[in-house]
Amino acid sequence: MSLDHILLGILRKPANGYAIKQAFDEVFSHFWAAKLSQIYRTLKRLEAQGALISRSAPSEKGPDKRIYNITPKGRRQLRDWLTRGPDIGEERCSYLAQIFFLGELNDLQKSLEFMSGLEAELRRKLGVLRAVEAYWRSSDPGYPDRLNPEDFHAQLTLQMGLTKTAALVKWAEQSVSRISKRLEKKPV
Amino acid sequence: MSLDHILLGILRKPANGYAIKQAFDEVFSHFWAAKLSQIYRTLKRLEAQGALISRSAPSEKGPDKRIYNITPKGRRQLRDWLTRGPDIGEERCSYLAQIFFLGELNDLQKSLEFMSGLEAELRRKLGVLRAVEAYWRSSDPGYPDRLNPEDFHAQLTLQMGLTKTAALVKWAEQSVSRISKRLEKKPV
DNA sequence: GCGCACATGTAAATCGTTACATGATTCG
DNA sequence: CGAATCATGTAACGATTTACATGTGCGC
Numbered sequence: 116m117s118l119d120h121i122l123l124g125i126l127r128k129p130a131n132g133y134a135i136k137q138a139f140d141e142v143f144s145h146f147w148a149a150k151l152s153q154i155y156r157t158l159k160r161l162e163a164q165g166a167l168i169s170r171s172a173p174s175e176k177g178p179d180k181r182i183y184n185i186t187p188k189g190r191r192q193l194r195d196w197l198t199r200g201p202d203i204g205e206e207r208c209s210y211l212a213q214i215f216f217l218g219e220l221n222d223l224q225k226s227l228e229f230m231s232g233l234e235a236e237l238r239r240k241l242g243v244l245r246a247v248e249a250y251w252r253s254s255d256p257g258y259p260d261r262l263n264p265e266d267f268h269a270q271l272t273l274q275m276g277l278t279k280t281a282a283l284v285k286w287a288e289q290s291v292s293r294i295s296k297r298l299e300k301k302p303v
Numbered sequence: 304m305s306l307d308h309i310l311l312g313i314l315r316k317p318a319n320g321y322a323i324k325q326a327f328d329e330v331f332s333h334f335w336a337a338k339l340s341q342i343y344r345t346l347k348r349l350e351a352q353g354a355l356i357s358r359s360a361p362s363e364k365g366p367d368k369r370i371y372n373i374t375p376k377g378r379r380q381l382r383d384w385l386t387r388g389p390d391i392g393e394e395r396c397s398y399l400a401q402i403f404f405l406g407e408l409n410d411l412q413k414s415l416e417f418m419s420g421l422e423a424e425l426r427r428k429l430g431v432l433r434a435v436e437a438y439w440r441s442s443d444p445g446y447p448d449r450l451n452p453e454d455f456h457a458q459l460t461l462q463m464g465l466t467k468t469a470a471l472v473k474w475a476e477q478s479v480s481r482i483s484k485r486l487e488k489k490p491v
Numbered sequence: 492g493c494g495c496a497c498a499t500g501t502a503a504a505t506c507g508t509t510a511c512a513t514g515a516t517t518c519g
Numbered sequence: 520c521g522a523a524t525c526a527t528g529t530a531a532c533g534a535t536t537t538a539c540a541t542g543t544g545c546g547c
Binding site: 304344368369 | 536
Binding site: 116117120121124127142143144145146147148190193194196197198200201202203204205206207208209210211212213214215216217218219220221223225226229230232233236260263264265266267268269271272274275278279281282283285286289290293296297 | 304305308309312315330331332333334335336378381382384385386388389390391392393394395396397398399400401402403404405406407408409411413414417418420421424448451452453454455456457459460462463466467469470471473474477478481484485
């Protein structure tokens with residue numbers, strides 16, 4: 116599914132598994148997480164399918180690296196995925212499922228703790244995204260509308276993260292205050 | 304993972320697999336999708352683990368139903384999941400990954416079509432959520448802050464859907480206009 | 492010498508999708 | 520009588536997680 120395509124997209128520039136994992140944790144984890152073991156296996160499968168090729172290279176630190184690169188076949192797969200329109204209905208958010216069922220605990224104090232924790236986490240995430248934006252804006256005079264095509268599209272996803280996370284922070288804040296009001300009316 | 308817990312949450316009230324699938328498509332698909340075949344297998348596994356029990360019952364239409372219900376053991380599992388705080392970092396959104404790599408096509412016309420399609424889909428989704436809210440508000444005088452605990456928490460997730468989707472529509476709209484401006488400067 | 496970052500993998504189990512298989516009832 | 524809805528499942532494959540296994544180089 117998507118992991119395949121994300122790896123193909125990353126590997127338009129050569130990289131090894133370990134470095135891909137780091138890119139994932141920084142950039143892609145906002146919309147798709149992956150473990151190292153899964154990345155290694157998927158790279159092997161994609162190479163067996165002819166979408167990638169690899170070579171071995173020495174490392175400055177630690178053992179040899181296996182450097183992967185996209186092939187013309189892989190590039191076609193990537194373009195097919197991009198051409199067939201948005202993959203919708205693949206979204207997931209498990210903390211929302213938790214909130215949906217939180218009434219089961221029948222303990223508003225616990226609901227409040229849950230939502231406060233979530234709010235803090237969302238604020239932290241928003242802070243990270245704003246820092247990324249601030250740095251980009253200060254270091255690139257073309258930001259945000261005179262970037263090259265690659266960076267322009269990446270900026271659209273950053274903008275989405277900013278817009279969405281800011282909305283979620285507001286929602287979480289409001290939810291915390293609504294739960295607090297219910298608590299005042301029905302004290303423990 | 305989460306599917307287990309969502310099924311346990313639903314099965315605090317008795318239901319059969321087919322009916323659960325319908326609930327999924329209406330309510331839960333916004334944050335977690337599941338196919339019928341997966342639901343049936345998961346129900347069997349959860350019953351084998353002692354988290355659910357089932358009985359057979361005749362149907363008005365079609366073959367007998369297998370009605371599942373949560374057990375005390377299953378309820379403990381559900382409560383554990385709710386008590387251990389928000390499951391973060393499990394979010395997924397594959398269309399965002401597509402946008403990130405859309406520069407690969409190097410064709411702003413295609414980027415524009417992609418984002419316009421996404422915008423339309425997000426507007427449609429927002430319309431559905433608003434209709435759900437309008438109906439709930441008109442049929443329940445306690446909406447939204449004097450609902451019972453179950454419904455209050457479900458309303459928090461509806462509110463999140465409304466807030467988030469409205470923000471995404473704005474972002475998509477803005478993105479469409481930013482891409483249009485780039486197109487004007489560099490016509491095909 | 493210990494722990495951390497670098498670096499790559501395998502094995503087993505579970506999760507999830509797709510395709511296949513079956514059959515009753517209802518509506519047009 | 521054909522299609523849609525109701526109803527339950529199996530088989531095969533692919534995706535994902537968790538645990539295990541190995542070894543280098545650097546800083547404290």
